[in-house]
Amino acid sequence: MNVPRRSLLAGALGVAGLAGCQASGTFVPARAITHTGGTQAGIDRPAPQPHADLGVFDVTGRPGQVLGGLGDLVLALTSGSHPRLAGLPPGDLTVTVGAGPRLVSAVDPELPGAVDLPVFEREAITHPCRGGDLMVQVRGTDQLAVSLASAALSTVDGVQLRWRQRGFHAERNLLGFLDGTENPRGPEELASEVWLAGPGRVAGGTIAVIRRLRLDLAGFAALPVTRQEEIIGRRRADGEPLSGGGTVSLAAKSADGEYLIPPTAHVRRAHRLATGSGMMLRQGYSYDNGWDDRGLLFISYQRDLRTFTATQHRMDEGDDLMAFTTCTASGTFLVLPGFGPGAPLGGTLF
Amino acid sequence: MRSTMAMTVVLVMALAGCSVSDEDPARRPAGSGPVTIRVPADAATISAAVGAARPGDLVLVSPGVYREKVRITRPGVTLRGADRNKVVIDGEGKRSDGVVVTAAGVSVENLTVTRHLFNGVLVTGMTDESGTGIGRGSDGYQTLDPKRFPPVRDFAVRYVTASNNGLYGIYAFDATAGVIEDNYASGGADSGFYVGQCKPCDTVVRRNVAERNAVGFENANASGGLYVVGNRFTANRVGLTIASNYQEALIPQQQSVVAGNLIGYNDQQSSPAHAEGGFGIGVGISGGRDNLIARNRIAGNPAAGVVLASAEDLAPLGNRVLGNTLEGNGLDVAYAASARAPGERNCFDGNSPATEAPAGLLAAAPCPAGNAKGPGVPYPQLRQPGGLSFLEVPAPPDQPGMPDPARMPAQVKVLPPSQAEIDSLPVPDAALFADRAGASR
Numbered sequence: 001m002n003v004p005r006r007s008l009l010a011g012a013l014g015v016a017g018l019a020g021c022q023a024s025g026t027f028v029p030a031r032a033i034t035h036t037g038g039t040q041a042g043i044d045r046p047a048p049q050p051h052a053d054l055g056v057f058d059v060t061g062r063p064g065q066v067l068g069g070l071g072d073l074v075l076a077l078t079s080g081s082h083p084r085l086a087g088l089p090p091g092d093l094t095v096t097v098g099a100g101p102r103l104v105s106a107v108d109p110e111l112p113g114a115v116d117l118p119v120f121e122r123e124a125i126t127h128p129c130r131g132g133d134l135m136v137q138v139r140g141t142d143q144l145a146v147s148l149a150s151a152a153l154s155t156v157d158g159v160q161l162r163w164r165q166r167g168f169h170a171e172r173n174l175l176g177f178l179d180g181t182e183n184p185r186g187p188e189e190l191a192s193e194v195w196l197a198g199p200g201r202v203a204g205g206t207i208a209v210i211r212r213l214r215l216d217l218a219g220f221a222a223l224p225v226t227r228q229e230e231i232i233g234r235r236r237a238d239g240e241p242l243s244g245g246g247t248v249s250l251a252a253k254s255a256d257g258e259y260l261i262p263p264t265a266h267v268r269r270a271h272r273l274a275t276g277s278g279m280m281l282r283q284g285y286s287y288d289n290g291w292d293d294r295g296l297l298f299i300s301y302q303r304d305l306r307t308f309t310a311t312q313h314r315m316d317e318g319d320d321l322m323a324f325t326t327c328t329a330s331g332t333f334l335v336l337p338g339f340g341p342g343a344p345l346g347g348t349l350f
Numbered sequence: 351m352r353s354t355m356a357m358t359v360v361l362v363m364a365l366a367g368c369s370v371s372d373e374d375p376a377r378r379p380a381g382s383g384p385v386t387i388r389v390p391a392d393a394a395t396i397s398a399a400v401g402a403a404r405p406g407d408l409v410l411v412s413p414g415v416y417r418e419k420v421r422i423t424r425p426g427v428t429l430r431g432a433d434r435n436k437v438v439i440d441g442e443g444k445r446s447d448g449v450v451v452t453a454a455g456v457s458v459e460n461l462t463v464t465r466h467l468f469n470g471v472l473v474t475g476m477t478d479e480s481g482t483g484i485g486r487g488s489d490g491y492q493t494l495d496p497k498r499f500p501p502v503r504d505f506a507v508r509y510v511t512a513s514n515n516g517l518y519g520i521y522a523f524d525a526t527a528g529v530i531e532d533n534y535a536s537g538g539a540d541s542g543f544y545v546g547q548c549k550p551c552d553t554v555v556r557r558n559v560a561e562r563n564a565v566g567f568e569n570a571n572a573s574g575g576l577y578v579v580g581n582r583f584t585a586n587r588v589g590l591t592i593a594s595n596y597q598e599a600l601i602p603q604q605q606s607v608v609a610g611n612l613i614g615y616n617d618q619q620s621s622p623a624h625a626e627g628g629f630g631i632g633v634g635i636s637g638g639r640d641n642l643i644a645r646n647r648i649a650g651n652p653a654a655g656v657v658l659a660s661a662e663d664l665a666p667l668g669n670r671v672l673g674n675t676l677e678g679n680g681l682d683v684a685y686a687a688s689a690r691a692p693g694e695r696n697c698f699d700g701n702s703p704a705t706e707a708p709a710g711l712l713a714a715a716p717c718p719a720g721n722a723k724g725p726g727v728p729y730p731q732l733r734q735p736g737g738l739s740f741l742e743v744p745a746p747p748d749q750p751g752m753p754d755p756a757r758m759p760a761q762v763k764v765l766p767p768s769q770a771e772i773d774s775l776p777v778p779d780a781a782l783f784a785d786r787a788g789a790s791r
Contacts (some may be wrong), residue, residue: 019777236582250597255516256737257539257564275662310663313690 001288033092035078036203036340042096042139042334043301049092049139052167053150054210054297056132056331061158063133063283064350065102067336070136070156077149084152091142093149095281097345098208098333099137107308107349112202112336115305122326128162129277129329135208137299163329165212167285167297168199174286174294175220175324177232178239182248182272183280188269193279194301201348204337206301209280209308212287212329215295220324231320235267241267250274262320269319275310275333295325305332356603386410386756388582396420396429398438403427408760411461412583419445424437429759431461432507434751441466441515443741450479451515455762460752463515464699465741470535475502475524483764492648494524494547494599501526501548504762510753511535516740519563523547523598529764530555532752534786537743539622541565549600550574556762561585562621562743565628569606569638570595571757576606577767579775582593582782585789587621587734588628589613589651594637594661597640602664604639610775612782614649618789620744622736629653630680630732637661637691642666645777647675648682653732655679660691667693670717673700675777682730685711693725747788 004034031113035041059066074095076082098113116131136153140146154161171178183191187298191197195206220228225236233248243252243260248267252260261268274278280300289295301310339345355678375391377383384406388745394398397418399409410544413436420439422429428447439448439461448463451473463470466683476499505528512519512535519535522528523546531554535542542560545553546568552575560566565584569576569592590613594602617630628634630653633643637660648655655676660665665687676682682704687693697720698712706712708727715721753757 094676157400253516253625255540255622255741257625257740258737259625263626277713287562312663317688 001114008104014032014276015212020346021101029228031273033078033094035075035094037338039195039338040095040096040335041078042137043194043206043283046092046094046185047170048229048283048285049094049141050078050169050296051140051146051166052169053138054167054299055136055164056155056162056210056329057134057136058160058162059103059133059158060160062350063099063230064133065348066156066158067099067350069098069158070153071339073153073156074345075340077152082152085145086147088142088148089144090149091140093140093142093145095149095153096135096137096139096182096335097333098137099332099346100131100135103133104334104349107201110332111199111207111302112305113205113207113332117330117332118309118328120312122322123330124326124328125330129212130331132162132331135161135210135331135333151324165287165329166296167283168289173284174215174217175228175232177234179284182279183281189279190281192233193303194281198302200309202334202337206335207303207305207308208333208335209296209298209300209302209305210329210331210333211327212237212294213298214326216299216324216326217294223312230262230265233267244245261262264318266315266319266321269315270311272307272311275300275314277307277310280307293328308332356454359728360774364523365508371372378402378404378407387395387405388412389412398478400424400427400429405455406760407617410756413437415440415528417420417442417445418528419431419447420449421666422449422451422456422458422698423453426455427453428457428459429461430457430459430673430752431581432458433757434511435462435748437461438471438516439463443467447472448512448577450474451505452502454502455504457508457760457762459506459512459753462511462513464511464513466515468515468517469521470519471521473502473505473507473528475499475721486708494595496524496547496599499524503527505529506520506531506762507747507766508532509749510534512542513742513744513746514524514743518544519543519560520544522525524554526552527552527763528553529762530558531764532557534559534746534749535560535729536560536746537772538563538565538622538787539737539740541568542583542626543567544570545572545576546575546595547599548572548576551576551606552766553577554766554780556578556580557783558582559783561789562618564622564624564737566590566616569603570731571598571600571603572606573600573604573648574631575766577772578606579610579767579772580778580782582787583610583611583613584615585618587617587618587630588622588634589632589648591636592638592641593635594639594664594704602637602639605641606638607644607772608633608646609642609644609772610778611646612649612778612780613646614651614780617653619735620738620789622740623734627731627734629734631657632679633657634659635666637664637671638666638669641668642672643674644670644772645674645775646674647677647777647780647782648679649675649780650678654684654729655682658693658696659686659729660688660693663691665691665693668695668697668720669697670720671696671698671701671775672717675702677702678702680732681705681707683712685726686785687724687726689725692723692725693721695720697721
C-alpha cells in the first residue's frame with residue numbers, strides 16, 4: 001500500500017497545499033484523491049501532476065457498455081488493485097474521461113457538449129486528429145504509473161485509438177514564460193465557471209477543449225526578449241504584466257496614448273473581459289515529440305464552449321502569438337459527471 | 351515619446367488619490383432658499399464650497415488656478431466658473447480627475463479642466479465605499495454592475511473646456527438624463543467626449559468641439575435616447591465611434607442618433623495615439639445596432655468616412671446612414687462586417703455620391719430593407735504616426751463663455767430633440783465652429 005510513502009512526504013505537503021494551484025513540477029497530493037463523487041478527479045484535484053498521457057478514441061461498441069467498463073477499469077487502476085499497474089502504488093494517478101459531440105448529440109442535441117468546435121486559423125490537422133468520441137486523460141506524478149495505466153486503458157474493448165499525446169508539466173512553458181495564471185480558484189469559482197450545474201444528466205460534468213499546438217520555438221527564440229514580452233504581454237522573468245501592478249490592466253496607457261499591453265499581445269487578445277466570456281480552467285502540458293515537433297498540449301475546462309471559441313476567434317483576428325503556433329490536433333469533449341460504485345461512468349447519459 | 355515615467359506617475363497618483371480636504375472652512379451665505387457660494391470669497395477652495403452647498407445652490411468660482419480634485423456628492427448643485435477661460439482646475443499632470451459628479455441634478459459649467467491623468471469631468475453612478483466615482487484608469491478596471499450602482503440622473507456639463515487629460519475630457523457613464531453642450535475637448539489620450547454604459551441614456555450631446563484627441567466622441571454600450579447633434583469632431587485621429595464593448599456593461603449598443611455634425615479631417619498628428627491603431631476615420635460603428643447617422647458632413651478623412659464593422663461576435667445590424675454629405679474621404683463608406691458576425695439590415699439613402707466598398711453596397715441596400723446578411727470587405731487602414739503625450743498637445747484657443755454666468759439660472763433638465771427637429775437639421779457647413787478650433791482644419 002502507499003500509506004508509508006505518503007507519511008514520508010507529509011512534511012512537504014503543507015507547503016504544496018499553501019501554494020495552491022500554482023503547481024510546481026513536484027506537486028504531491030496532501031490527501032488521497034477522491035475518485036468518486038459528483039465530479040471526476042483530474043480537474044480540480046489534485047493540481048496538475050507532472051506527467052500526462054492523453055488519448056482520443058472512437059467508440060465502436062455500445063457507448064454505455066464501453067464507458068461502464070472503462071469506469072470500472074479507472075477505479076481499479078487508481079486504487080492500485082489492477083494487475084496492469086504491476087504492483088506499483090498509484091500515488092496521485094488520475095484518469096479523466098470525456099465523451100465527444102457525436103455521442104452526446106445522439107443522446108440530445110441540446111445538451112452541453114453536443115456541438116463540435118469550428119475550424120480555426122492555423123490548423124494543420126489530419127483527419128484522425130480532429131474530433132473523436134472519447135477522451136481519456138491519465139495524469140500522475142509517477143511517470144511509470146501513468147504509462148502503465150495508459151497502456152491498460154488503451155486496450156479496452158469497443159474503442160479505437162485516434163491519436164495520443166504525452167505531456168509534461170512545469171512552471172514555465174517551452175517559450176520560457178510562466179504559464180497562464182488567471183485560472184478560477186476554489187470551490188465557488190469552479191462551481192460558477194467550470195462545473196455544469198445542469199441539465200441533470202450532465203451535472204458535475206464540464207466542457208473540455210483539447211488543442212495540440214506545435215510551437216515555432218526557433219522563430220520565437222530568435223526574437224529579442226523585449227519583442228517576446230510584447231507578444232506575450234508579460235515580462236519573461238517574473239510574469240509581471242506589461243501594465244505593471246501585478247494584475248493585467250487592459251486600459252493602461254502611456255502618456256502618448258499607446259496601450260502598455262500592446263493591442264496584439266496574447267494576454268490582451270485572450271483576456272476574457274474582451275469577449276464577455278466566463279473563465280477557463282487551463283491545465284496545459286508541454287510536449288516533446290522529438291525533431292521539430294514540440295509545443296503545448298492546451299487543455300481547458302469551461303461551462304460553455306463559447307468561452308473557448310470566442311477567445312480563439314479573437315486570437316485568430318489579431319494575436320501575435322498565433323504566428324508561432326500550428327494546431328495539429330483538436331477536439332471538445334463533455335467530461336462526464338462523477339461516478340463510483342452503483343453510479344457507472346456515463347450512466348446518466350448512455 | 352513613449353514613457354514608462356508616465357505610467358509610474360499614474361500608478362503612484364492613483365494610490366495617493368490627492369485632493370483638497372472637504373473640511374476646509376466654508377461660509378454658506380444665509381438665505382431661506384438656494385444661495386450663491388463664492389470661491390474664494392466664501393470658501394477658499396471649490397471642494398469646500400461644493401461640500402457646503404445644498405440642493406439648488408450655485409457655487410460661483412472666480413478666476414484663478416485651482417489645484418484640487420473636486421468631488422460633487424450632493425445633489426442639485428451647480429458648479430460654475432465666472433470666466434470659462436480663466437477659471438482653471440489644473441491637475442498638474444498628477445491628479446486623477448478634475449471634477450467627479452456622483453449625485454443627481456448636478457451641473458458643471460463655464461470653466462476649464464486640464465492636465466489630469468484620467469478625466470477632466472467624470473459623471474457616474476459607479477462609486478466606491480466612500481461615494482467617490484470610479485472611472486476607468488490605469489489603476490485597473492472594474493466592471494460596472496448596474497443593479498448595484500444605479501445610474502446618476504439629471505446631469506449637465508456645459509461651456510467646459512477640457513484639455514490635455516489622459517483618458518477622457520468629458521466622460522459620462524452609468525449616467526442618464528443629461529446634457530453635454532457647448533464644450534470643447536482636446537488632448538484626450540482616449541477620447542474628448544465619452545458616453546457609455548447607459549440604457550436608456552436620454553442624453554443630448556450638442557454644439558461641442560473635439561479636436562486633437564485620439565477619438566473625438568466615443569459611445570460604448572450607450573443605447574436609447576442618445577442624441578449627438580450639431581457638433582464639430584475634426585482633427586482627431588478618429589472622429590466618432592459607436593461600439594458594443596464586452597469590457598463594459600449593457601452590451602450590445604443600440605439606438606443612438608448622430609445628426610447634423612461636422613466630422614472631418616481626422617488624421618491629426620498633434621494628438622495622442624489611438625491605442626488600437628485607428629487613424630483617418632470619420633465614423634466607425636463596431637457591433638452597433640439600429641443607429642441613425644443622418645445629415646452629417648463627413649469629409650476629408652483619409653482612410654474612410656463611415657465604417658460599419660463587427661465587434662467580436664456582434665454584427666452591425668439595422669444602422670441607417672441617411673442624407674449625409676460625404677466628400678474627400680479615402681473611401682466614403684466601407685462595410686467591413688466579419689464572416690463570423692455578418693451584419694444585415696444596414697441601409698443607405700439620400701447620401702451624396704460616395705465611393706464605397708464593397709462595390710455596389712449603397713445601391714443594394716436602400717432603406718428600410720438594407721443589406722442582405724453577409725460579411726463585408728476589409729477597409730483601407732493607414733499606419734498612424736507616433737502619438738504626442740496628452741500633456742504636450744497644443745493648448746486650446748479661448749472658448750466663448752456662457753452668457754451672464756452670475757445670473758443665469760441653473761438648469762439641468764433638457765428636452766431631447768423631437769423627430770421633426772432631427773429631420774429638419776441641415777447638413778452643417780464645413781466651417782461649423784471653426785472659430786473655436788485650434789487645429790488648422
